[in-house]
Amino acid sequence: MRVDLYFAFGEGEAAWKARLLRCHRSQQARNLRTRGTGFDARVLEVNRQAAQSLGLAEPYAETFELMRLGPNA
Known part of the structure; x- marks a missing residue:
């Protein structure tokens, strides 16, 4: 993948993102x-x-x- 844009973030945002991602229960269960x-x-x-x-x-x-x-294009 070519990186044209990025958003850098720290531990606080990562913790929030992890909580949000765990809401995808089927994905979370399948990955586990x-x-x-x-x-x-x-x-x-x-x-x-x-x-x-x-x-x-x-x-x-x-x-x-x-x-x-x-x-x-």
Whole structure:
């Protein structure tokens, strides 16, 4: 994935995001059953790796690839 935009965040936001992700009960249960780790932990680990690869001061980052629209897309 090409990183066009990112949102860096810290531990407080990560705790909030983990609580929100655990509301996806079926995803959380499936990940716990099949991977041995929750959906929340899995997503936050991806966010942690993104922040590290971008060299950010914050411990987490949500990354985005923007899609081009128009005649040359």
